[in-house]
Amino acid sequence: MTSPHTTIVVTGIGVVSPYGVGLSSLQAGLLSGTCCLASSTDLYPGFDGAIARVSGLPLLVGNSSSHHSRSDRLAVVAACDAVADLNLNRVDIQQAGVVMANTVAGLSEIDPSIAQNPAAWYRDGGLLRAATYPVARVAASVAEHLNIDGPTCAISVACASGAMAIALAANMLLDGAAPIILAGGSDALCPFTSSGFSSLQALDSQPCRPFDQHRKGLNLGEASAVLVLETLAGATARGAQILAVLRGWAMTNDASHPTAPQKQGSGLALCMTRAMQMAEVSIEDIGYVNAHGTGTVLNDIAETHAYETTFHGRSLPIPVSSTKSYFGHCLGAAGALEAAITITAIRCGALFPTLRLTTPIESSGIDWLLGGVRRQTLPLAMSVSAGFGGSNAALIFGSAHQ
Amino acid sequence: MTMQPPAITGFGSVSPFGPLAGLIPPRVLEPSPITAWETSGLRRAFLVEPFQPAAIVPGLKTRRLDRLSAWAMVASSLALQDAGIDLTQLDRTRVAVVFATGFGCVELTEAFYQSAAVNGWSGTDPITFPETLANAPASHVALFHGLQGPNLTIGCKSFATECALLHAASLLRHNQADLALVLSGDTLTQAVYEWYEAAHLLSPACFHDVPLSATRGFVPSEGVVACVLQPSGSSTSRSYASLLDGRWANGGTPHRSIQQMLGSSIPNLTICAGSGAPCITGSAACMAREFTNPAAAILAAQPVAAGLADSGGLFHLILALSSNPPKGKALMLATSGDSGFATLLLELQ
Numbered sequence: 001m002t003s004p005h006t007t008i009v010v011t012g013i014g015v016v017s018p019y020g021v022g023l024s025s026l027q028a029g030l031l032s033g034t035c036c037l038a039s040s041t042d043l044y045p046g047f048d049g050a051i052a053r054v055s056g057l058p059l060l061v062g063n064s065s066s067h068h069s070r071s072d073r074l075a076v077v078a079a080c081d082a083v084a085d086l087n088l089n090r091v092d093i094q095q096a097g098v099v100m101a102n103t104v105a106g107l108s109e110i111d112p113s114i115a116q117n118p119a120a121w122y123r124d125g126g127l128l129r130a131a132t133y134p135v136a137r138v139a140a141s142v143a144e145h146l147n148i149d150g151p152t153c154a155i156s157v158a159c160a161s162g163a164m165a166i167a168l169a170a171n172m173l174l175d176g177a178a179p180i181i182l183a184g185g186s187d188a189l190c191p192f193t194s195s196g197f198s199s200l201q202a203l204d205s206q207p208c209r210p211f212d213q214h215r216k217g218l219n220l221g222e223a224s225a226v227l228v229l230e231t232l233a234g235a236t237a238r239g240a241q242i243l244a245v246l247r248g249w250a251m252t253n254d255a256s257h258p259t260a261p262q263k264q265g266s267g268l269a270l271c272m273t274r275a276m277q278m279a280e281v282s283i284e285d286i287g288y289v290n291a292h293g294t295g296t297v298l299n300d301i302a303e304t305h306a307y308e309t310t311f312h313g314r315s316l317p318i319p320v321s322s323t324k325s326y327f328g329h330c331l332g333a334a335g336a337l338e339a340a341i342t343i344t345a346i347r348c349g350a351l352f353p354t355l356r357l358t359t360p361i362e363s364s365g366i367d368w369l370l371g372g373v374r375r376q377t378l379p380l381a382m383s384v385s386a387g388f389g390g391s392n393a394a395l396i397f398g399s400a401h402q
Numbered sequence: 403m404t405m406q407p408p409a410i411t412g413f414g415s416v417s418p419f420g421p422l423a424g425l426i427p428p429r430v431l432e433p434s435p436i437t438a439w440e441t442s443g444l445r446r447a448f449l450v451e452p453f454q455p456a457a458i459v460p461g462l463k464t465r466r467l468d469r470l471s472a473w474a475m476v477a478s479s480l481a482l483q484d485a486g487i488d489l490t491q492l493d494r495t496r497v498a499v500v501f502a503t504g505f506g507c508v509e510l511t512e513a514f515y516q517s518a519a520v521n522g523w524s525g526t527d528p529i530t531f532p533e534t535l536a537n538a539p540a541s542h543v544a545l546f547h548g549l550q551g552p553n554l555t556i557g558c559k560s561f562a563t564e565c566a567l568l569h570a571a572s573l574l575r576h577n578q579a580d581l582a583l584v585l586s587g588d589t590l591t592q593a594v595y596e597w598y599e600a601a602h603l604l605s606p607a608c609f610h611d612v613p614l615s616a617t618r619g620f621v622p623s624e625g626v627v628a629c630v631l632q633p634s635g636s637s638t639s640r641s642y643a644s645l646l647d648g649r650w651a652n653g654g655t656p657h658r659s660i661q662q663m664l665g666s667s668i669p670n671l672t673i674c675a676g677s678g679a680p681c682i683t684g685s686a687a688c689m690a691r692e693f694t695n696p697a698a699a700i701l702a703a704q705p706v707a708a709g710l711a712d713s714g715g716l717f718h719l720i721l722a723l724s725s726n727p728p729k730g731k732a733l734m735l736a737t738s739g740d741s742g743f744a745t746l747l748l749e750l751q
Contacts, residue, residue: 044522046524103535122600127600133508135505149651150651153557258538274578
C-alpha cells in the first residue's frame with residue numbers, strides 16, 4: 001500500500017559528466033548521440049585506451065583545510081548542481097542526509113611510492129592526500145561543503161554502488177531518518193583502477209561496443225551524479241517540482257564468483273523481479289531498461305540471459321540499451337548517472353540507443369536499441385547495475401505524471 | 403521503528419583476543435610490539451595473532467585474500483554458529499550481508515601499489531586487483547555461505563558500524579531480507595599505522611611501555627566482529643540484545659535527536675563507543691549522563707575497540723555485553739571530534 005509518506009520521489013538531479021556540468025548537457029549529449037570516448041595514452045606510461053574525462057572541473061573553495069580528491073570534487077559539484085534550483089532553505093539543507101557511492105575515492109591522490117616508504121611519502125606532502133582514502137570521505141566532503149548535518153554515509157559495492165546508494169537512501173526516507181536525502185555516486189579516473197582493469201584484460205582499446213557480438217571490453221570514464229530524494233508528502237508540502245517517482249528498488253548478490261557474473265544472470269534476474277514486485281508492476285509495464293552493459297564478454301552475455309529470464313513471456317521484446325557506449329564505465333558513479341539518464345528518458349520520451357551496436361547478441365526477447373533515438377512515451381523504466389563481487393541492483397522509475 | 407525490533411542472536415569475532423564464537427571472556431589486553439614491518443624503535447598496537455582460518459572454519463580457503471576478507475569469513479561463520487543458524491534451512495536469497503569498514507582491503511591495496519612501484523602501472527597483478535575493492539570481504543562472505551540477498555559495504559566517518567546496523571535493520575523492516583549478517587572491522591598495515599603516527603594521533607603507549615589509562619591519543623587496533631540480526635521471534639535461539647532504535651548524524655543537535663529517540667525510555671546503562679581515547683570523561687559520557695537515570699552505569703570505551711577508527715562499534719558492543727552488564731535498556735553512544743554522533747537504543751537480554 002503506497003501513500004504520500006511511503007512514495008519516494010526525485011526532486012533534483014545534479015550531474016558532472018564528460019559532457020559537462022548539469023543534466024541539460026548530459027541530455028543534449030545523449031540526444032545528439034555524441035560519444036565522449038577518446039583515445040588516451042597519458043593515464044600512465046604504457047596505457048593505451050579510450051577513456052572519457054571530465055574537463056574543467058573546478059577546485060573547491062571554502063573554509064576547509066582538507067585536501068580534496070578528484071572524486072570528492074566531482075561529488076561536491078554534482079551535489080551543488082542537484083540542489084541549485086530547489087529553493088531549499090538553510091534548515092532543509094542542514095537536516096538533509098547524504099548517501100554517496102564510490103570505489104576510487106582518494107586512490108587518485110596516492111602514488112605507488114606510498115607502498116615503499118609510507119612515512120617518507122607522508123613527510124613529502126602525502127599526509128593530507130592519504131586522508132582522502134577512507135570509504136566515507138566522498139560523502140563527508142559533500143556534507144561538509146553543503147553544511148549538511150543529517151545522517152551521512154558512503155557505500156562501496158564496486159560498480160553497483162551508485163544504484164545502491166539510491167536504494168539505501170529510499171530505505172532511509174521510509175525510516176524517517178531525514179526529510180531529504182542526496183544520493184548518488186562519484187568516481188574519478190585514476191591509474192590504480194585503469195591499471196587494474198587493464199591487468200584483467202577487461203579494457204577495449206577502442207570505444208566499447210556493449211552487447212555487440214564483437215565486443216572486446218569496457219572503457220573507463222569519470223562522473224558524478226546526485227539525486228535529491230524525498231517522500232511525496234514532503235515534496236508536496238514544500239511545493240517541490242517532482243521529476244520522477246522511484247517506484248521500486250532491489251539488491252541481490254550472485255554468490256557465484258568473486259569477479260565474474262553468474263553465467264545465466266540468475267542473481268540479476270532475481271533482482272529485477274524483486275524490484276518489480278516492490279513497484280507492483282508487471283513485465284509489460286516496464287518500457288525500457290538502461291542496462292549495466294559494460295562491453296565485456298562475460299558481463300554482457302550474463303546480462304542478456306538475465307533479461308531473457310526476467311522478461312520471458314512479455315508480449316513484445318523489452319527495449320534495452322547501454323549508455324556506457326557514450327562515456328564509458330564510471331564505476332561507483334555509473335548506477336547514479338544511469339538512474340539520471342533513465343529519468344531523462346522518461347521525461348523526454350526518448351530511448352537512447354547503444355552506440356556502435358551493429359551485430360547484437362542474438363536474442364528474441366530483447367529489442368536492442370540501436371541507430372537513432374527512439375521517441376515514445378515511457379511511463380516506467382528500469383536502471384540495472386552489477387559489479388565485482390556479484391552484487392546487483394535494480395531501480396524502477398516512473399513518470400511524475402502517473 | 404514500528405515493527406518488532408530486530409534482535410542480535412549471534413556473535414563471532416576475529417580480534418586481538420583471537421577467533422571466538424559468542425562473547426569474549428573478559429581479560430586485560432596490552433598492546434603488542436609490531437614485528438610485521440620494520441619500525442624505528444618500539445611501536446605497539448592491538449594486533450590479531452596469525453592463525454589458520456581453515457583450522458577454525460573447516461574448508462575455508464583464504465589464499466591470496468586480504469586478511470580483512472579472511473577474517474570476515476571466519477567471523478561470519480562463528481556468528482552463525484553462535485546463533486545456531488542452519489543456512490540450509492533458510493531462503494538464502496533473503497539473507498543480507500552488511501559490512502562496515504573504514505579502510506577496506508588496505509593490505510592488498512598496498513600490495514597493488516607495491517607491484518606498480520616495482521613493475522610500473524603496466525605490470526600490476528590481475529589477481530590482486532579485485533581483492534583490493536572495499537566490498538571484497540562482504541562478497542566473500544556471500545560466496546562462502548551462498549547468501550544471495552543484499553550485499554552492502556558501508557563507510558561512515560567515525561560511525562560505520564552503527565550505520566551498518568541501522569541499514570541492516572532497515573532491510574529487515576522493509577522486507578528486503580529475512581536475516582542480516584552485520585560485520586565491521588579493519589586491518590592494520592604499515593601505511594595506516596604510519597599515517598596515524600605522522601598525524602600525531604597515537605597514544606604514548608604505542609611507543610613506550612606505559613599504562614593505557616594514563617595516555618592521550620589511541621592505540622591502533624584491528625579485527626572483525628560479526629553479528630546475526632534477525633526479526634524478534636523469528637528464532638528459538640537466545641538473543642543478546644534487541645535493537646530498538648538508532649540515529650546517526652553528521653552534526654546538528656545530538657541532544658534533541660537522542661531525546662526524540664528515547665521518548666519516555668530511561669536507559670540504565672550507557673555503552674561508550676567511538677574511536678580515540680577512553681571516553682569515561684569524554685563528550686559521549688557527559689552527554690549520556692543527561693539521558694540516563696542517576697544511578698545508571700557507564701561502560702567506558704575499551705581501548706582495544708577504540709583503536710578501530712570508524713569500524714569499532716560492534717567491538718565496543720560485544721565487549722560491553724561480555725562484561726555481564728545489567729539487563730534492560732541501554733544507550734550506545736559515540737561522538738566524533740566535531741558534532742557528529744551515533745546512538746543506538748538497545749534492550750539487553
